[in-house]
Amino acid sequence: MSALLEIEDLVVEYVSDERAVRGADRVSVSIAPGEILGLAGESGCGKSTVANAVMRLLKDPARISAGAIRFDGQDVLRMSAQQLREWRWRETAMVFQSAMNSLNPVMRIGDQIIDIFTTHERMSRSAARAEAVRLMDLVRIDPARLSAYPHQLSGGQRQRVVIAMACALRPRLLILDEPTTALDVVVQQEILAQIRELQQELGFSVLFITHDMSLMLELSDRIGVMYAGRIVELAPASVLKSGARHAYTQALLGAFPSISGPRKHLVGLAEGSRFTDIGDLVEVAPGHFVAPSDVELRTEGGR
Amino acid sequence: MATTQTALMATAPRNPRGLVRLLRNLGRNGKAVAGLVIILLFVLSALLAPVIFPEDPSRILDGGATPPNGEHLLGTTAKGQDVLALTLWGSRASLFVGFTAGLLATLVAVLIGLAGAYFGGVLDDLLSLATNVFLLIPGLPLLVILAAFLPPGLGTVIVVLTITGWAGGARILRAQGMSIRGKDYVAASIVSGERPLRIMLRDILPNMASIVMTTLLGCIIGSIGAQAGLEFLGLGDSNTISWGTNLFWATSDGSLMLGQWWIFVPSGLAIALIAFALSLCNYAVDEITNPRLRKPRRAASASAPTLVTIGDAGRESRS
Amino acid sequence: MRFIMRRLGFYLVAFWLSITLNFLLPRLMPGDPVSRMLSRSQGQLDPSQIDSLRRLLGVDERPWWQQYPEYLWRVLTGDLGISISRFPTPVTDVIGTQLPWTLLLGFTSLILAVIIGNLLGIIAAWRRGSFLDSFVPPFLVFLGSFPYFWLAMGLLYVFGIALGWAPLSHAFSVGLEPSFSPVFLSDVAAHLVLPALSIVFVSVGGWMLAMRNTMIGTNSEDYILMAEAKGLHPSRIMFAYSARNAMLPAVTNIGMSIGFIVGGALLTEVVFAYPGVGYQLMAAVQGLDYPLMQGMFLTITGAVLLANFLIDIIYVRLDPRVRVS
């Protein structure tokens, strides 16, 4: 199975006057058509950096200093601004971390959807509007709300509008960067159900980013766990759930109390524990890659 | 005006540690250093004026206007006064009034802004009403009327400038204060039983250091300019030597018509320079609190794709 | 609508406060207009006539609390009294002849400064680090640091006196009859250039920087990133997404700066002998012409309040969020 998106040794640096921070460090991962790849890890580990690098949306002081990103064989890093504009959204669409804020507050949501069609499909406004109505139906929002401004919608509705927009051109890859972080559990679940439904219907691949392991396990086919810009473990969801090898992954998984079963004492990652010198991934079982780590992980209980 | 606008947008500093850090950062900012150097030069020359020109610079002599020459580096006025001496001496009153009125206006702004933000309710309603009214009433006309009925003198000018100058700052400070008031650490202080005054002074105020700073700088700029305007209109105290009165005398002696540029350029330039220097500091404060405003290393349009610099040899492509 | 009503309430209170201030201030001044007239005539007026002049001019000697209700009533009915320094011309007539010029000067320079400044700011913010972004703002800030009147004098000297390119004074050439003929209009425009420029020069830098800074903030908003990810054309993102949002604070600032412009116009009017309420206010203050002073101040304040109210209405149209909150 040839990959839809291939990220190879991607290095993204944030260069400031004093130092260069590696936001993503030699990240290699690929997504097959129709696959849902989860990227987990705590805040600041570089998840968004990878996602934005794929779309080439990172701004100064960020730069991609090494690696390759291939989308269906095409080198994303070599696209001209013009090519990139055409490729974006048509092939790869994205739902941002704070979808609450990713709608232009002074523009009606209808117009923001229409923008997509008029730009990419050169449609007339009325045709685009019809498409917009179709999209609203797709995410089960009353099309009358096309004339609403973003602030007039609830957080969940806004998020759904953004998802609808992401599906507008039936892209082959959808990047979801923590699409539900700011939402209520109840709404969160509805949104995820929606995404799953759309994915089944439209068949796109998904790069799904979150720090919530239980969400991730529920949704993804394969999961990559990131730490300090590196991927420390990459495995199918089912494998990871029971057989995580890397100490950090284990700590992550151990940090979630369960809603059912007996109450057991959990230990999290101790304050101040750090992994350094994370090596390249090694395949420990078919499809299960782990970065070697000789550091003993300090956990809460170990004190 | 510029400063009010930018101050409005200045966001809360990322790692504010109050004034100390702000000042330390100012020392590293090119704009701020340039501004501070100019201000320092002016302050220095103001302090040294009596040493350099011990004579009363306003003493009227028979000389008549002479262009710059070896004896009078900036020439003399129609009354035979040395222009350089007038300009240096003038900086004393101008800076004094500007800084004092600026400080007072800021103080009023801080008090009113903080009180409104902290206590809220009816007090806040009243204070913001007053603020908005003062903000809307055109300043200069009000200044003109106020200046006309109070006895002349620096005191009056300071009072008048304070009365008309505080509102803009108060509004910004209130807005900022409101947002800090809503922060959990203020709630935490309340829960630990701190008194309101202490919360205002120790919890809220230090976190507004940069805004207080921009307000202060803005008020000083405004005061210096407004003072000059008043004096130019003959509404200041024509006895004090200041840049504004220098210009007032320059016009009333007709130096503009006579093309005696050396009489009216120095004071105008001095006002502009000090205001410019203060603005530089102000923009520097903005840049420090909002690093995005800093000059980027390379020119780029806001929607340019991520820079790709594969191969460290510098084969950069922007494609 | 509720927002508008609330603002309207605010403006009414503000207006009441300013007319009250306006009532009190002149009354606190020492001296009276008639002796002022005497001192101005410097020996030409017969002192024996002072008392009767005072009666003639209707200088009100009642205590203020008796004058105040009547004053309020007269303001409400649009009766601003009779000018003392220009007796017996009614204040409204004096204002009527002056206000249009101030409006012309003030609004021309405001609109020019806003448009130029904001456009420059938009472009500078969009192209960070470019020449326009690096060198123009400091220059404009420097220009803006000059006092209005000084810049006005400089322009007058260079372009009026030394080069003779522009007229030196007044709003239109002597001998022309105001009309909407091209000759007259171009003449008015020629007279407007220098005064308006002096105000534009002083204020344009502020607008540019404010716009630039807001827009830099806006540019890092998620909806801009989203618009980019959507593959929209940069110019569309720049104007419809970024500038459109960054414009909002500028709109409120327009309201705030009307007061400044009026102040700047006052000084500019004096330098260019340009007709207008600013100069007239100065004259009224110097002549202790209470009714005129009050009328002028009231007109200026009223105009500023009205303009701000209009801007609030516009703002509501521009920012859908305030319609509910």
Added chain:
Amino acid sequence: MNVTQTEPAIRIRGLDKTFVQGGFRSRREVKALNSVDLEVGRGEIVALVGESGSGKSTLARCIARLETPDDGVMEVLGEDVLRTQRRRASKAYRSDVQMVFQDPFGSLNPTQRVEHVLARSLHLHGKARKDLRAQLVELVESVGLPAEVLSSFPHEMSGGQRQRIAIARVLAVEPKVILADEPTSMLDVSVRIGVLNLLSKLRDERGIAILYVTHDLASARYLADRILVMHRGTLVEGGESLALLDSPQHPYTRMLVGAVPDPERTIPFDPEERRLFRTEIEAWADAPSARVLVDHESGHWVWKPKETTPHA
């Protein structure tokens, strides 16, 4: 405060709080708390769960005296505080009842060093000893941090460390009650559990009563002895944690439980079912209802319509 040990730490009866939004022309009232009854025993952790906007924080803030309730009785350690300390909470109250806020980034003043923050709390409540330094070290160590953090500024610490400092500050005054408003929701997943364990230790070792406000049912189950479910300003269900989550009675509780992400879950999400829940919740909310004890042993009760049976 001199009270008998049998008194619960907090007892609340009929607490009401209404917020007014908008100006003088069209005002909208939001009933954030609607006749809330609540009890937290000494040494007990009670979790308050509910969706966003259900009024959880408002309740906590009312107890912390950051908001003034419109009506109701609030007994804290046996004292009817709304009556005895009308205008402002007394210092004694402040040292009995403390609060930990949701956002560790926002609840520490960025301009003050940890040292200062903690020392200030000690001084305010007269708890400072001669060897202040040692006292401070003891304090930070009790929340699992090294002594070095004392000289740091908040921004030099991670979120988890900051939240521990916030807890240390609370501990400085030796409170009897801690109100913890979503203390872990802003923290990195890997350190969340540490903070929860710390809270649980405080209960075990110091007998502090804790009101734990959260929307995360799993953590509520992990930490709390009892869970109370809040919906639109009303407590709709309550009981011993495990018992309540094992057999949620109120449709709202059931919906919440169903929404918790759970890799073990086999039944996929069904929007139709969600809609049914919603209708049922509305029906329950509208109907004249009563508080019914479901399980005597665990004290599990539910507020439900009068005629329906518990297991519908």
Added chain:
Amino acid sequence: GDAGDAGGDAASGPLLTIPREDMGTFSQNFNPFSPNAAPMTQQAIYESMIIYNPADGSTTPWLAESWEASDDGLSLTFHLRDGVKWSDGEPFSAKDVATTFGLQQKIVEGSFPYVSKVEAADDATVVFTFSEPFSPGLFEVGQQVIVPDHIWADQENPDKFENETPVGTGPYTEVSKFQAQSFELLPNPEYWQQDKQNLPGVRMLAFAGNDGANLAAINGDVDWAPQFMPDIQKTYVDRDPEHRHYWFPPTGAMINWQLNTTKPMFEDPQVRKALSLAVDREQVVKVGMSGYTEPADCSGLSGSYSTWKDESLLGSCDWIGHDPEKAGEMLDEAGFEAGADGKRTTPDGEPFAFKISVGSTSTDWLSVANIISQDLADIGVTATVDAPDWAAVTAAYEQGTFDTGIVWSDNAPTPYQYYRSLMSSETLKPVGEQTFSNYHRFSDPQADELLDRFSAASDETAQHEIVDQLQALYSEVAPVVPLFPGPEWGAYTDTRFTGWPTEDDPYATLATRSPTTVLVLTSLQPVD
């Protein structure tokens, strides 16, 4: 632009263009009784019976051909000119004069207090009856401009009548193109001296201040520049020395430094004289007044009274020249001795320090005050210049609460008013009571007597003799410190019009607001 083209109407040639520097805008108010009438109302539209020219002391009969006073000084008869018509064609008659005075006395109560009755004896004769002999009344009455009875008699509110289209006897009465910034007055079709009405018209321009008006003059936009111009030779004349000229006769009011004589330190005339000697009038005039006038002499009389001055007295002036040493000695004598620091104290041991008040807008006087303060510092007297707005200054003057101040004086055709306001007990008011003359609050019984005699004297030689005595008295008691006569500003260019008054031909001054202005308007000729 309007540069260089002051003319306009090509058909009839350029209009005589005059700036008005203290009116930013005009209102169409041609009511001569109004203190704010549009400029030229009293000069070009309405005329008086006689015109007194301070420049040469001559009196020109105008609407009246001749006049005589009764021997007892109680009546004054004017014989009006024949053939004068109002601009609407109605004939001018004695009735108009009577109506005018009736109106004036009604509008401004207290004007002409000595006139008890004005009667038209016949169409051409007006008789004024005085309540007491008052010889200076001739000029006051004679220079009142006359308005037409047929227009004004039925005005209900003559004080508020704006008189937008005036009917007058003057040379230029037809208002045209009235704008806030400018208006034109075109020739009166019925003028009684058609031969002297040679201008196509007069155009007035409004300016907010001297600067604007000066720029217009420098630019050549105006023909006549009756305002103060700094360094006029350089700014104005040198740009076109052939055509541009100025003449500033010292015929304005005498400008005095007044000392509040109710303050003990200024009671002693010797102190006042000493202070006067300390003032360097040459510098005052040269720097403060740009050299446009000349220092005062000890008669205190301005240039408009040059015919009244007693030359013998002037020869023996001993308190006017600049002599700081003598001033110091006199102060020592008076008990105002200098301490160790060089600063003088009053006999009571108080520091000899006071304020010099002057209105902030009068920059020339402000400089004068500054020079005086400098000069006084040289002899150990501390004088601080206090320059608030004129309103505050005059309020202090009127109440008598000031220390010292620069102040104008009365400037009437005879010195009577001048001395009366400086030395008469009639004008003296106690401190705290408002007064509009004699701010320095000085009186002398001898002066009272002389003044009474003057007003009763109908014979000019007798009057001269009395004025000589008044001068001597003035010089002896020094009620004020005279500084310099106010110059009558005036400059012109003869590129478009000729026939201007000059120092050699002082048929009028170059003022545009004086009764003599009409003499200029009727003398100018366009250059063809």
